[in-house]
Amino acid sequence: xxxxxxxxxxxxxxxGQEVTLRCKPISGHNSLFWYRQTMxxxxxxxxxxxxxxxxxxxxxxxDRFSAKMPNASFSTLKIQPSEPRDSAVYFCASSLGTSIxxxxxxxxxxxxxxx
Amino acid sequence: GEDVEQSLxxxxxxxDSSVINCTYTDSSSTYLYWYKQEPGAGLQLLTYIFSNMxxxxxxxxxxxLNKKDKHLSLRIADTQTGDxxxxxxxxxxxxxxxxxxxxxxxxxxxLTIIP
Numbered sequence: 001x002x003x004x005x006x007x008x009x010x011x012x013x014x015x016g017q018e019v020t021l022r023c024k025p026i027s028g029h030n031s032l033f034w035y036r037q038t039m040x041x042x043x044x045x046x047x048x049x050x051x052x053x054x055x056x057x058x059x060x061x062x063d064r065f066s067a068k069m070p071n072a073s074f075s076t077l078k079i080q081p082s083e084p085r086d087s088a089v090y091f092c093a094s095s096l097g098t099s100i101x102x103x104x105x106x107x108x109x110x111x112x113x114x115x
Numbered sequence: 116g117e118d119v120e121q122s123l124x125x126x127x128x129x130x131d132s133s134v135i136n137c138t139y140t141d142s143s144s145t146y147l148y149w150y151k152q153e154p155g156a157g158l159q160l161l162t163y164i165f166s167n168m169x170x171x172x173x174x175x176x177x178x179x180l181n182k183k184d185k186h187l188s189l190r191i192a193d194t195q196t197g198d199x200x201x202x203x204x205x206x207x208x209x210x211x212x213x214x215x216x217x218x219x220x221x222x223x224x225x226l227t228i229i230p
Binding site: 004035039040041042043044045048056091093103104105106107108109 | 219
């Protein structure tokens, strides 16, 4: 398996623009997680899905952020409108389940720069 | 809420032991993890320890857990240049709609190896 795939790897956009980050989990995994990594706050869980259903979105910073998982092999994280403080590396991870028995496998991340 | 803290930087001479420390606040943590992030890559699970254990050894890695002080450490024996990376401590605690575990990460410790 190719592992968790994220695209794009790098995104540079201007303030106010819409940004869409994409993730393809490992085939057969039924849980998907979105994380944001910044120097100041480290790695934060934004939202996670189980069987395509959002379970906990309490980490989503504000209404400008939204995430969807229309099917088991694809998820998006959208920021609209984007702001400079959204600049970070966004990681997607997937696992066989959300129980602690299941290891989360991380994608390579998308580095977002908002100018 | 949960909070996980780590020092940001550590420099160690090649061949010496590295000790990376972490403190956490959530006493209901069930598992504690160490993840490794190499440049430009996602996170990889290195090792984990169940909260009722106080030590776990895995080849060059030793994890020590002091549950009373909520202190976790990772010792890497005979540190090599390939150990250069950012190391994240994470805790899992019950949460979510189905009582699923979710991970809270520290800010990461950047380990630099001095030749």
